[in-house]
Amino acid sequence: MKGYQVLAHKVVFNYNDAFEIFKNKATTYGALNRLEKQNLIKKVRNNLYVTINPSTGYAFATKYQIGSSVNKDTFISHISALEYYGYQNQVSYVCYVSSSSRFNTFEYEGIIYKHVSIKSHKGIISPSYTELIKITDVEKTVVDSIQTIGSIISLEELIYSLEIIPKLNEKKIIEYLEDYNIQALYQKTGYLLTLFNETLMLSEFFFESIKKRIHKGVVYISDDAKQDGIFIKTYQVVVPKWLAERG
Structure with missing residues (x-):
């Protein structure tokens, strides 16, 4: 999915990091929701996310x-x-x-x-x-x-x-x-x-x-x-x- 590879490289990211990729508030929230439903990212806490390794189901981040x-x-x-x-x-x-x-x-x-x-x-x-x-x-x-x-x-x-x-x-x-x-x-x-x-x-x-x-x-x-x-x-x-x- 568009933007996932960039986020995966970041390993841990927040809303502002995602906004830099998707450039629009609505698009950013939409992308985060879709990626989370697809189990490609997970919300750790408010405004903090991790990207998920699809092959393992676990976060890339330590x-x-x-x-x-x-x-x-x-x-x-x-x-x-x-x-x-x-x-x-x-x-x-x-x-x-x-x-x-x-x-x-x-x-x-x-x-x-x-x-x-x-x-x-x-x-x-x-x-x-x-x-x-x-x-x-x-x-x-x-x-x-x-x-x-x-x-x-x-x-x-x-x-x-x-x-x-x-x-x-x-x-x-x-x-x-x-x-x-x-x-x-x-x-x-x-x-x-x-x-x-x-x-x-x-x-x-x-x-x-x-x-x-x-x-x-x-x-x-x-x-x-x-x-x-x-x-x-x-x-x-x-x-x-x-x-x-x-x-």
């Missing part, structure tokens, strides 16, 4: 492409970004999406798309060899995830990711920590990254920079640390016994 297209500045973040990079061992049925403008949670094809507020929009990239995906870089993802331990990501899930991340750019980590400017986040980040520094190979200067931002005040790294927690003096953080025993 959940990361859909999440990145909810509105003009949405991007994949937190544990969903870790999953995209291959740093999670389970596929989640929730896709966490951040943007400056909030949207209501919605579901499409078994995936729930949830908005997450985020303080800074630094560190957003478009990965090479992909289309339509906007996502936080690894360093921003790590900092955001540490900030949301217990709400979006569990401590165990984050530990799994930190075990397999091969490297981190310490200048970026410091930059993103400065954006948050929260002492508790410095404490948690310093402690957690120390545990994995044999592989991350962050400098002593990096850890000293973090320590300089820590003054009086003890923080619990997670809720279970309140039950059998062990105090780590260097970062004034209380951590679960199982984590402290790692070293």
Whole structure:
């Protein structure tokens, strides 16, 4: 059908994208209705569509492409970004999406798309060899995830990711920590990254920079640390016994 090939190349599109093809309001709505009835496109939510592969009956778009297209500045973040990079061992049925403008949670094809507020929009990239995906870089993802331990990501899930991340750019980590400017986040980040520094190979200067931002005040790294927690003096953080025993 006329216009379908162009839309199929877009993978995810909205009304304005379709209007550019069909050039007329009535023609555009008519074409969208016909394509949807023929199962060549599907409506994901208001003003967001995906094109369907006729041979499979499924959308060409991935959940990361859909999440990145909810509105003009949405991007994949937190544990969903870790999953995209291959740093999670389970596929989640929730896709966490951040943007400056909030949207209501919605579901499409078994995936729930949830908005997450985020303080800074630094560190957003478009990965090479992909289309339509906007996502936080690894360093921003790590900092955001540490900030949301217990709400979006569990401590165990984050530990799994930190075990397999091969490297981190310490200048970026410091930059993103400065954006948050929260002492508790410095404490948690310093402690957690120390545990994995044999592989991350962050400098002593990096850890000293973090320590300089820590003054009086003890923080619990997670809720279970309140039950059998062990105090780590260097970062004034209380951590679960199982984590402290790692070293």
